[in-house]
Amino acid sequence: MxxxxxxxxxxxxxxxxxxxxxxxxxxxxxxxxxxxxxxxxxxxxxxxxxxxxxxxxxxxADPEPLQFSPRNIALIMASLIGFVIASEYVNVTVGIIVLVFVAGFAANSYSWVRNLKIAIGLIVVAFIFQRFLGLNLRLL
Amino acid sequence: MEVLNNLAFGFGHALTPENLLYCAIGCVVGTLVGLLPGLGPLATISLLLPLTYSIPTGGALIMLAGIYYGAQYGDSVSAITMKIPHASSIVACIDGYQMTLKGKTGLALFTAGVSSFIGGTVAIVVLASLAPTLGTIALKFGPTDYCALMLFGFFCVSFVTTGSLLNGMAMCLLGVLLGQVGTDLETGLERFTMGLPSLVDGVSLVSLALGCFGIAEITKNLDAKEERTPFNGKIKLMPTWPEFKRIIPSALRGSVVGSFLGILPGGGPTIAQFAAYGLDKKVSKYKDEIGSGAIEGVAGQAAADEAAARTSFIPLMSIGIPENAVMALMMAAFIIKGIQPGPNMIAKHPDLFWGLVASMWIGNCFLLLLNVPLVRFWLSVFKIPYNVLFPSILFFCCIGTFSINNSLHDIYTTAAFGLIGYIMMRLSLDPAPLMLGFILGPMLEEYFRRSMLLSRGSFLTFFEHPISATLLSILGLFIAWQIYATLKGRRTTLAPADPHAASG
The missing domain is CATH 1.10.287 (Helix Hairpins)
Known part of the structure; x- marks a missing residue:
């Protein structure tokens, strides 16, 4: 270290x-x-x-070890980059799915069902943003 | 009398249905954010900055201010019930949590709510009477004085927020350097852009804040792998009369301490809490009980917390220099709306200034009404597991970044600052001074260049003007004292080791 x-x-x-x-x-x-x-x-x-x-x-001074675990930060970075690429080439809906499912690996436990629920929830939120706040999101 | 007149004018602006709504939204969102882990007031304000583009100026500022003091309050709720402070309520953990252990959660929450209200009210009186006066003094400030004031602010913030002057100053300077990225205003030359077109306008404030405070914070929480146990205890809110009587003196003491410390550069809620707690421990009638769950231990610090959160607006709105990172973001919000905070602001936009001051008191009432009776509802927020929360926060960071320019590529910048923020956090470097440096950096450069131009390149000009000379002398003494303390500290740690080495 x-x-x-x-x-x-x-x-x-x-x-x-x-x-x-x-x-x-x-x-x-x-x-x-x-x-x-x-x-x-x-x-x-x-x-x-x-x-x-x-x-x-x-x-x-007395040495303090550097605590650095690359796993979680790498997963978070991958999920963000995945979101951008998927949103750009397909649409934001796919982007959200990529974001949630990749970032999900960083959680304490991995669950497909939970990820699916979060993704659906966020797609609904994105829809509300697009409709009512006039955000220029390409959902479909 | 003039103050009352002005306040009445302010209430006229703040009490419009629209502004009431913005104030309520700000308080609710702020409290929610204060309760949740992983998003502090800094990240929330930057997340919601793009949303305020479409809101009228007065409403936008009222909402952002509401988020700030709402978050302060929400933070103390999680500190009292579960001993988890997110941003600043470290002191509330001591007696507040002790009271929870004794089964007096309701009383602690009530005390915190009422004391915050008292603190906020006192601070608003201070704000309304002091800011215009200070504004007229600030008109006498020249470029050298502004430079010295900013440097002074950097030192105070570094020392207070990080505890280590070296680390804090390093982050301030790093922030100033990041603020240099982009087109130089005087010559039009592109600096440090590395050929990237997205950097020509400078580093995006929202990307920087969301990266350093949002994404880095999420990753830190994920690394910690902590599962929080939600609070399930009983809450009996209403205190008895003797208990209520104990709240008042302590809250008033806290309000005075908080109002005063909120004004000083580098001051703000955190240091005010510690000071108020320390004062109560010295002078309170029940000082022996403090530390083991006394009402005074909660009341004083809660009042100081809210008071300081509000009086920290004074330097921003009267001099134009934010004194901590949150105020620096508020300043960015003012500028986005086309308003330059400073000595002329109150004269030029009296409706905004007095409206904001009045809205703070209304926000106070909202917080009291919303939070004290509805605290059970707020606590249910904790039942959302972090595994569900963090992908959502990530998504909101993406949307927040995207909405500024409608550009997906800006998310790469946010991700990059997330990575840098995470590295800095692992190196024990606090990003709050970085934010202050980043926002003040361009101003510092402009004033520095101007003072050098006026003095024809002589540094002596900083010592020829009384205000800057005083500030810089205080700084010099402070640094000398720091170096002396470090050297002395080293000698005392080495001294006991020496005889041992000689005998061995």
Whole structure:
């Protein structure tokens, strides 16, 4: 298990460096006439310092393990992407079925009947949204 | 007298059937959301933001405000009955849940309801009298003062909400950077868009909020694999007269503390609850009972909670700077509706301001009427198993994102922020300061550039203006104190280890 605090420092440093490297590609200008790159660069500097301080602090403190279980987040992501693809190529009704049945794997127990009931309920809700709130959903 | 006049004007606006309906919807939805796990006020407000596009401005703001303080109340109900706080009612868990264990759930809920009402009422008086005054002071603020005020807010929020200044500041800065994505307003250059057309207008606020607060939260709850046991106990609501008499002084104390702490940057309901609870523990007549299920332990914090939730509107509406993440979202709602919150808002849109203030009191009555007698009905919400709830919340996140631009592809952005939000959560990084940074980021840049332009590139300008100089000096002292405390803390933890090492 990687150390949570070190992982946090590395994550923050990576974000700071990403923005800093990109900001350098834009005109910096002077302080009096700031270009588009100046302000992001000024923000990246303290962020990078915080990231480094976090890493240093982590070396001194007791390590905390990083708890990360990829299964549930992967299932949720898959269900969302499935919803978009199914809604785009078929229709939102199929999208809802895909969403509910894929996300259902992340639940404590898996039940076809329950998923079917949820999906029917949500299709009804989507119908109400389309009819009464004027939402542009392609249900059929 | 002028305040009364203005309030009467406000009530005239808030009491229209339409606005009453929006207020009621806001309170009901808010309470529901406060009760349910997996959706906090932040996620709900962002979920319903697109819906408010078609509602008239006054109604939309009244509804969103109702959601916010309704959620605060609903949260305390779940904290008292089942010891599960979702957003902020950590303090209600202590004495509230103890009272439930003693079989006094009804009394605790009644106390919380009545105290919230008292707290809300006091806060509205504060709001109505203070916001216009503060607004006139805010007119004297220059760009440097605004910059300093925002930085000050970042520090306070980081320190208060996350407890760790480093983590909180990192999230604020990250939020500011995310706010930079999109077209630069002064030069028209596209920044950090990575060539994606969907990012040209900047990161969508709704996607960010739903990803970080909706999807990440759902996944966290799924990881925890907890099954909640619904509350099945008896509820006897009406208190006896001696019990009722105990509520009042504590609630009034809580209201004052809450109203005050709600105004300060970084303040808000959570810190107000702790302060009110601490105060009751010191000065209450029944202080020995607090901690083991005393009425005072519930009344003070509930009043402070509601009071702070309402007075936190003061900095937003009078200065134009939101002091916490929820207020930052409210500010986004104002801006979507074409209203710039700030010193000119009250003068320019008196109907909106006074209507909103009056609607808060009406919302107070709604909450009391709806929630105290109907609390049994609300508790039945807990019987919905999470396995049914979470696919529905996911679906609503999709619909919320879709409805902004009628674009399915925006859901990819929401999913991406869900993943990022989940990673941040596993790294113990709190997304609330990120939200504040994200919304204030573009403003911070604009004011910074303006002050640099006026001073011809000299940083000294921040110390030449009295307001910004004061704020920055306080910040400097605060940071120095933090560094000193950290170093001292390290020395004391190392010191006992040293002799041991020497002897060993």
């Amino acid at each position: 990687p150390n949570q605090q070190i992982a946090r420092g590395v994550f923050l440093a990576a974000v700071a460096l990403f923005f800093a490297v990109n900001a350098l590609r834009y005109p910096i200008g002077t302080l009096a006439h700031a270009g588009p790159g100046l302000f992001p660069l000024l923000i990246c500097a303290p962020l990078l310092i915080i990231a480094l301080a976090t890493i240093v602090q982590a070396r001194l």
